Amino acid sequence: xxxxxxxxxxxxxxxxxxxxxxxxECIVYTGLRWETxxxxxxxxVRDLPGLAARPDEDDSDAxxxxxxxxxxxxxxxxxxxALERIDLVVSDSITLAGGWAAELTGLPWIELSSxxxxxxxxxxxPIGAGMAVGVGWRGRLRDGVLRAxxxxxxxRGRAQRAQARRGIGLPPVPAPAARFVATLPGLEEPRPDxxxxxxxxxxxxxxxxxxxxxVPPGPGxxxxxxxSTAESGSDELTSVAFAALADLQKTGVAERGAPRVIFSxxxxxxxxxETPDGLVAGLGRQDLxxxxxxxxICGGGHGLLAKTLSAGVPTVVVPGGGDQWELANRVDxxxxxxxxxxxxxxxxRAAIADVxxxxxYAAAAAGLAATARQITDPVAQAEQILNARGRGSACD
Numbered sequence: 001x002x003x004x005x006x007x008x009x010x011x012x013x014x015x016x017x018x019x020x021x022x023x024x025e026c027i028v029y030t031g032l033r034w035e036t037x038x039x040x041x042x043x044x045v046r047d048l049p050g051l052a053a054r055p056d057e058d059d060s061d062a063x064x065x066x067x068x069x070x071x072x073x074x075x076x077x078x079x080x081x082a083l084e085r086i087d088l089v090v091s092d093s094i095t096l097a098g099g100w101a102a103e104l105t106g107l108p109w110i111e112l113s114s115x116x117x118x119x120x121x122x123x124x125x126p127i128g129a130g131m132a133v134g135v136g137w138r139g140r141l142r143d144g145v146l147r148a149x150x151x152x153x154x155x156r157g158r159a160q161r162a163q164a165r166r167g168i169g170l171p172p173v174p175a176p177a178a179r180f181v182a183t184l185p186g187l188e189e190p191r192p193d194x195x196x197x198x199x200x201x202x203x204x205x206x207x208x209x210x211x212x213x214x215v216p217p218g219p220g221x222x223x224x225x226x227x228s229t230a231e232s233g234s235d236e237l238t239s240v241a242f243a244a245l246a247d248l249q250k251t252g253v254a255e256r257g258a259p260r261v262i263f264s265x266x267x268x269x270x271x272x273x274e275t276p277d278g279l280v281a282g283l284g285r286q287d288l289x290x291x292x293x294x295x296x297i298c299g300g301g302h303g304l305l306a307k308t309l310s311a312g313v314p315t316v317v318v319p320g321g322g323d324q325w326e327l328a329n330r331v332d333x334x335x336x337x338x339x340x341x342x343x344x345x346x347x348x349r350a351a352i353a354d355v356x357x358x359x360x361y362a363a364a365a366a367g368l369a370a371t372a373r374q375i376t377d378p379v380a381q382a383e384q385i386l387n388a389r390g391r392g393s394a395c396d
Contacts, residue, residue: 069097117188264284337361
């Protein structure tokens with residue numbers, strides 16, 4: 001179960017494909033926009049009911065939006081799970097209704113985080129701030145004060161969730177059988193309080209098309225520009241990146257020559273004033289493209305960022321808010337890319353030239369990719385949960 005946004009739906013479809021490859025029967029409840037793409041991979045998609053807000057629901061309150069709507073949706077989903085004779089539910093971490101419906105039906109369920117673990121930790125600064133762990137007693141004091149400042153809002157969210165669960169007859173605290181964190185281990189910050197039954201399973205990828213990009217000819221480095229699809233993404237990325245790349249085509253990048261540019265999207269925004277020579281724009285399989293890319297310029301959303309780093313490709317990141325800011329800072333600290341803020345033509349041009357001209361960035365990206373050897377097999381873990389309950393082999 002996952003909402004229809006690409007960052008969450010594609011990770012769930014990727015995990016479902018792994019289950020199906022292991023011989024399990026899967027249904028993916030998400031937006032029907034993914035039905036055709038899923039069918040090409042032999043996956044069954046059904047519409048996730050109740051996603052749209054109703055007139056009496058307040059979308060301005062994020063906690064209420066998550067919890068109140070989740071309770072309503074869970075009541076709609078529970079009968080569907082019973083009718084389908086489901087054995088196991090895997091529910092996206094912000095699609096709370098999936099796990100709650102499983103509990104209402106007496107089914108085991110697993111929470112899927114399609115990004116790094118965003119639980120707050122006593123050993124880290126507030127997740128989302130993008131800050132490195134404080135050093136020394138002053139650093140630890142800083143982190144503790146910042147965590148305390150956010151504690152009230154976290155407590156309010158937990159209270160809203162508990163109230164919504166009690167309203168549909170569930171205990172106040174959710175009880176997943178396990179939690180899957182679908183990211184590269186190298187993108188996680190070490191923490192002293194890693195939650196029990198929480199497994200790093202590596203990023204989950206799903207290619208919604210079989211089309212391939214036409215790669216521009218020439219010997220120069222191949223640069224991919226891919227703006228964020230999230231509402232919190234930066235609107236400046238594409239226009240500034242194009243202008244900077246046009247500059248670098250005139251001067252070249254160190255000894256590597258003029259960059260070749262692909263825009264991963266239907267077409268560049270209409271307000272772009274300048275485009276690089278030979279620009280190719282469209283949709284295609286990103287995994288095949290990244291196997292040939294030298295640099296990706298992106299907004300820092302986890303899906304593309306994890307796919308880029310898994311291919312050992314360095315990045316220039318123009319983050320928006322929320323998790324994009326957190327992830328961009330982690331990549332910058334790891335030396336696998338450069339965070340650009342504020343977004344100016346000169347800053348973007350310098351960042352692109354720096355990453356393409358210094359092999360240490362690609363080496364750091366390859367190092368992050370290598371951490372995938374540390375992941376847990378999610379299908380085997382789910383099968384252990386099913387076997388412990390003596391159930392069958394279907395999954396949702």
